Amino acid sequence: MAASSQTSVETVRFGVVVFPGSNCDADSYDMVNTFPGAGARYLWHKDTVIEDVDCVFLPGGFSYGDYLRCGAIARFSPIMAAVRDFAAAGGLVIGICNGFQILLEAGLLPGAMHQNEGLKFICKLVSLRVENAGTPFTSAYEKHQVVKIPVAHHEGNYFIDDEGMAALEANGQILFRYCDDDGEVTAAANPNGSLGSIAGICNAEGNVFGMMPHPERVSDAIVGGTDGRAFFQSIIDSVLEGRE
Amino acid sequence: MSEPAQKPAYELLGLKKKEYDGICDAMGREPNYVELAVFSLMWSEHCGYKHSRPLLKHLPTEGERILQGPGENAGVIDIGEGRAIAMKIESHNHPSAIEPFQGAATGIGGIVRDIFAMGARPIANLDPLHFGSLDKARQRFLLEGVVEGIAAYGNCMGIPTIGGEIHFEDPYEGNCLVNVMCVGMVENDKILRARAEGPGNLVVLFGSTTGRDGIGGASILASAEFDESAEEKRPTVQVGDPFTEKKLLEASLEMRDKGLLVALQDLGAAGISSSSSEMASKGGVGIDIDISRVPLREQGMEPFEIMISESQERMLAVVTPENEQAVLDTCAKWDLDATVVGKVTDTRRLRVFDGDELIGDMPVTALVDEAPTYVVDTVRPAHEVDEPLAGDHYPEPKDYSEVLTALLASPNICSKRWVYEQYDHMVQTNNALWPGGAAAVLRIKGSDTGIAVTTDGNGRHCYLDPRRGARAVVAEAARNISCVGAEPVAITNCLNFGNPEKGEIYHQFREAVEGMGEACEALGTPVTGGNVSFYNESFGQAIYPNPVVGMMGIVDDVRLIQDHSFKDEGDVILLLGGARPAVDGSEYQLVVHGEVAGRIPDVDLEMEKQLQKLVRAGILEGKIKSAHDVSSGGIACCVAEAAIAGGAGADIELETDGLRPDLLLFGEAPGLIVVTVAGADADAFIAAAGDVPAQRIGRVAGGALRFRADGEELASMPVADAAGAWGSALEKILEH
Numbered sequence: 001m002a003a004s005s006q007t008s009v010e011t012v013r014f015g016v017v018v019f020p021g022s023n024c025d026a027d028s029y030d031m032v033n034t035f036p037g038a039g040a041r042y043l044w045h046k047d048t049v050i051e052d053v054d055c056v057f058l059p060g061g062f063s064y065g066d067y068l069r070c071g072a073i074a075r076f077s078p079i080m081a082a083v084r085d086f087a088a089a090g091g092l093v094i095g096i097c098n099g100f101q102i103l104l105e106a107g108l109l110p111g112a113m114h115q116n117e118g119l120k121f122i123c124k125l126v127s128l129r130v131e132n133a134g135t136p137f138t139s140a141y142e143k144h145q146v147v148k149i150p151v152a153h154h155e156g157n158y159f160i161d162d163e164g165m166a167a168l169e170a171n172g173q174i175l176f177r178y179c180d181d182d183g184e185v186t187a188a189a190n191p192n193g194s195l196g197s198i199a200g201i202c203n204a205e206g207n208v209f210g211m212m213p214h215p216e217r218v219s220d221a222i223v224g225g226t227d228g229r230a231f232f233q234s235i236i237d238s239v240l241e242g243r244e
Numbered sequence: 245m246s247e248p249a250q251k252p253a254y255e256l257l258g259l260k261k262k263e264y265d266g267i268c269d270a271m272g273r274e275p276n277y278v279e280l281a282v283f284s285l286m287w288s289e290h291c292g293y294k295h296s297r298p299l300l301k302h303l304p305t306e307g308e309r310i311l312q313g314p315g316e317n318a319g320v321i322d323i324g325e326g327r328a329i330a331m332k333i334e335s336h337n338h339p340s341a342i343e344p345f346q347g348a349a350t351g352i353g354g355i356v357r358d359i360f361a362m363g364a365r366p367i368a369n370l371d372p373l374h375f376g377s378l379d380k381a382r383q384r385f386l387l388e389g390v391v392e393g394i395a396a397y398g399n400c401m402g403i404p405t406i407g408g409e410i411h412f413e414d415p416y417e418g419n420c421l422v423n424v425m426c427v428g429m430v431e432n433d434k435i436l437r438a439r440a441e442g443p444g445n446l447v448v449l450f451g452s453t454t455g456r457d458g459i460g461g462a463s464i465l466a467s468a469e470f471d472e473s474a475e476e477k478r479p480t481v482q483v484g485d486p487f488t489e490k491k492l493l494e495a496s497l498e499m500r501d502k503g504l505l506v507a508l509q510d511l512g513a514a515g516i517s518s519s520s521s522e523m524a525s526k527g528g529v530g531i532d533i534d535i536s537r538v539p540l541r542e543q544g545m546e547p548f549e550i551m552i553s554e555s556q557e558r559m560l561a562v563v564t565p566e567n568e569q570a571v572l573d574t575c576a577k578w579d580l581d582a583t584v585v586g587k588v589t590d591t592r593r594l595r596v597f598d599g600d601e602l603i604g605d606m607p608v609t610a611l612v613d614e615a616p617t618y619v620v621d622t623v624r625p626a627h628e629v630d631e632p633l634a635g636d637h638y639p640e641p642k643d644y645s646e647v648l649t650a651l652l653a654s655p656n657i658c659s660k661r662w663v664y665e666q667y668d669h670m671v672q673t674n675n676a677l678w679p680g681g682a683a684a685v686l687r688i689k690g691s692d693t694g695i696a697v698t699t700d701g702n703g704r705h706c707y708l709d710p711r712r713g714a715r716a717v718v719a720e721a722a723r724n725i726s727c728v729g730a731e732p733v734a735i736t737n738c739l740n741f742g743n744p745e746k747g748e749i750y751h752q753f754r755e756a757v758e759g760m761g762e763a764c765e766a767l768g769t770p771v772t773g774g775n776v777s778f779y780n781e782s783f784g785q786a787i788y789p790n791p792v793v794g795m796m797g798i799v800d801d802v803r804l805i806q807d808h809s810f811k812d813e814g815d816v817i818l819l820l821g822g823a824r825p826a827v828d829g830s831e832y833q834l835v836v837h838g839e840v841a842g843r844i845p846d847v848d849l850e851m852e853k854q855l856q857k858l859v860r861a862g863i864l865e866g867k868i869k870s871a872h873d874v875s876s877g878g879i880a881c882c883v884a885e886a887a888i889a890g891g892a893g894a895d896i897e898l899e900t901d902g903l904r905p906d907l908l909l910f911g912e913a914p915g916l917i918v919v920t921v922a923g924a925d926a927d928a929f930i931a932a933a934g935d936v937p938a939q940r941i942g943r944v945a946g947g948a949l950r951f952r953a954d955g956e957e958l959a960s961m962p963v964a965d966a967a968g969a970w971g972s973a974l975e976k977i978l979e980h
Contacts, residue, residue, distance in 0.1 A: 020487070020490070020491055020578065020579060021400070021487050021490055021491075023400075023401065023402020023490065023671060024402065024671060026672070027671065027672060027673045030673070030689065031673075060671075061402060062399070062400040062402075062486070062487065062490070064487060065400060065485070065486065065487025065488075065490075066400070066487075067487065120392075120665075120666050121395050121396075121399055121666050121667075121668070122665055122666070123399075123664075123665055123666070123667060123668045123669055123670060124665050150670050152399070152668045152670060152671065154399075214670070216673070217670050217671075217673050219673065220673075222676050222687055222802065222803060223670075223673050223674065223675055223676065223687065224670075224675065224678060
């Protein structure tokens with residue numbers, strides 16, 4: 001693991017949390033550092049204080065092996081109390097894949113994950129439709145834009161009760177849905193059986209976000225796409241705006 | 245391990261009388277049970293290479309880029325700019341045949357440890373798999389279990405599985421092949437080795453606790469054929485814990501970065517016995533192990549069990565006393581057990597203590613380097629013949645389109661998407677080419693360089709002619725590397741064979757090893773290590789002889805690589821190379837005519853070199869817009885796959901030149917590549933091909949595949965239909 005990068009006050013600072021078993025931490029770190037105006041550093045799961053960070057990033061992987069329900073152990077990590085405080089103070093928190101599962105287990109986002117409908121791990125590029133472009137996580141996308149971002153998970157089948165779903169819909173908390181290449185939300189284009197084809201949601205306050213697909217994996221045309229960049233650009237823009 | 249009176253202990257441990265006598269000679273006395281148990285593992289075929297060592301030493305192993313050849317945990321190849329690639333392939337056939345999920349999972353665990361034992365961060369796995377025919381429920385169970393096991397371990401570790409191959413044929417029914425290859429990246433000045441040095445230095449065991457799992461895995465399970473007792477061998481299969489291995493990886497690399505390690509070695513077959521004695525052997529020192537210090541996961545373990553346990557996710561490090569605390573602290577940071585279990589001595593002996601009591605004392609050289617070797621009188625099997633089949637040996641098919649559809653839907657040719665979508669093939673974000681093509685390509689972050697990796701084997705061809713087959717396998721691996729634009733540089737090999745004590749099997753092994761050596765020599769791709777897997781037999785029936793090659797190539801500018809998909813309407817399709825397709829050993833022969841017979845064509849290695857050079861240059865100059873090796877299913881399937889990948893049709897017009905059209909379309913021969921170039925570039929490209937035969941065989945056109953020979957239409961179908969047959973065949977079989 002590389003040493004923390006030196007970040008100046010002007011840069012947008014991402015803190016990538018490393019749990020034992022995180023395995024997208026380096027990809028996430030590298031992705032953030034491709035933006036001239038941003039810098040990433042690692043936060044250790046045993047840390048109890050989060051300082052000098054604009055956005056806490058819970059990366060993908062298999063925290064604690066995920067031999068139990070995904071994220072069920074990680075939510076008890078010492079750093080999670082600090083993440084909770086950080087979010088309560090209005091800080092931006094994002095969870096990708098395992099990070100999303102951890103946020104659900106921690107109760108920082110509503111709902112839960114089932115195993116994929118096909119009961120198998122699934123890794124492939126999927127199409128997503130941007131449902132709400134008016135958030136700190138999606139502002140650099142257009143509403144209803146169709147983007148290609150890969151999934152890689154065994155438990156990404158999102159579930160929430162009717163009441164919860166109604167609240168998500170009413171508050172515009174659903175930010176991404178799985179769709180076909182033409183932007184139609186269909187059962188065939190839903191890779192894991194998620195209710196409402198949900199791929200990513202935020203909390204009611206709009207500062208905590210989780211998604212199963214991996215925007216950090218589509219950072220460069222040489223590795224198959226760049227559609228993940230706007231996600232990070234949105235966050236950077238939002239933090240810079242907040243400072244003005 | 246009970247000891248019934250009727251059989252001597254050494255025999256129950258898998259040793260022969262003569263071998264036992266040899267142990268007594270080396271010891272100068274009769275060994276006690278601990279020593280005998282250690283010797284039985286170290287002198288097993290799996291650890292001792294008794295039937296293979298005399299032949300393997302003739303393989304070419306040196307080259308400018310080779311920083312580490314055979315003899316370490318993995319080979320290491322210089323890729324420039326201060327970086328190197330560590331790679332190795334290994335088998336986990338027998339464990340997977342008994343318990344597919346854990347067998348495959350621990351196969352991944354073992355090969356991954358080999359890579360980070362070299363100080364390299366694993367960046368890719370590739371898994372060549374062979375099963376019996378999928379119409380048998382047991383074979384579907386094995387496939388599903390093995391794929392899930394690979395996925396569970398590799399995905400959890402965050403190592404992308406980016407390639408491999410999958411083949412189904414009857415000879416693998418009782419003995420599937422699960423080969424696992426791992427590729428890692430390391431900076432040249434951070435390469436670690438397993439050489440114990442410095443008497444007085446400490447031996448630290450870290451990672452999982454030690455239990456009774458996998459006792460006798462290398463001897464009883466890996467070094468014997470399967471018979472009716474196979475089920476009873478389940479306890480010799482280990483259980484994998486990828487989460488602990490992930491921590492082990494991070495802790496090891498952190499200690500590497502801090503410069504805390506004198507030497508590092510993983511615990512695999514034969515556990516502490518082999519890791520400690522091999523480290524001592526490499527450094528020309530001795531090691532004392534105190535088994536009372538080894539953290540155990542169960543009560544009442546016998547000393548010999550502790551010495552030979554194959555519990556997974558353990559590493560052995562040699563560290564200086566000054567660094568002891570820092571090593572223990574780093575392991576504690578990663579929540580790993582770490583214990584000083586011994587020390588380096590100048591005795592050149594492996595001494596085993598239980599507290600203060602000396603319970604085993606063995607010469608390291610005898611353990612590691614003096615296992616007896618065997619050379620067996622060879623017998624050429626009757627099915628190996630000198631002459632290929634006559635061109636009219638089989639009736640000509642009436643409906644060529646039907647044959648093409650059947651071949652595209654053959655599990656050996658069809659899309660393997662069902663498999664690779666279960667593998668996380670994208671994590672670490674280095675894939676410049678995604679699975680499904682000839683070779684996988686990874687960018688090297690922070691550099692323009694890319695590496696291409698592939699695994700290739702062809703057991704059926706090697707069955708018909710092991711020497712030609714092995715030559716062709718190396719050539720095919722190199723062709724796949726060249727077809728993306730990379731230059732082949734080195735191989736690692738996994739030699740899967742039956743029982744070498746039989747003359748026919750030993751013949752196959754010798755022919756194949758010699759053939760592989762010839763091709764590696766000619767193509768400039770030395771062998772950096774690998775693994776021999778013998779006794780792949782069940783009830784006396786051997787698998788096809790199957791030397792599998794894992795090859796790596798380098799491309800200086802990864803942005804210049806090419807894939808195999810047809811690109812633009814009007815592009816000219818060229819067939820490069822002069823090989824003449826044959827029915828012998830082809831997928832067409834098996835699928836349509838239900839036989840495996842004849843003699844496969846030999847590869848022309850000199851022509852092969854020129855052919856591959858031409859293709860690489862064409863790709864790097866931007867002239868070649870797609871390149872695809874002709875292999876299973878012949879020219880017709882090669883063209884169809886490129887068309888399906890590109891979503892574009894192809895109009896093909898071939899000249900038979902005396903060859904019956906079915907052999908021309910569906911026959912196989914090593915040394916053919918289908919490429920496309922822009923229409924305007926075609927003539928110049930052909931003119932510049934020099935000695936390499938280059939013929940225009942058609943154009944990328946429309947939405948259909950059309951094949952004609954000498955003006956007569958043979959087969960035609962919409963690309964969508966071909967894609968349907970090819971794309972969904974595996975799902976249809978597996979999901980009924």
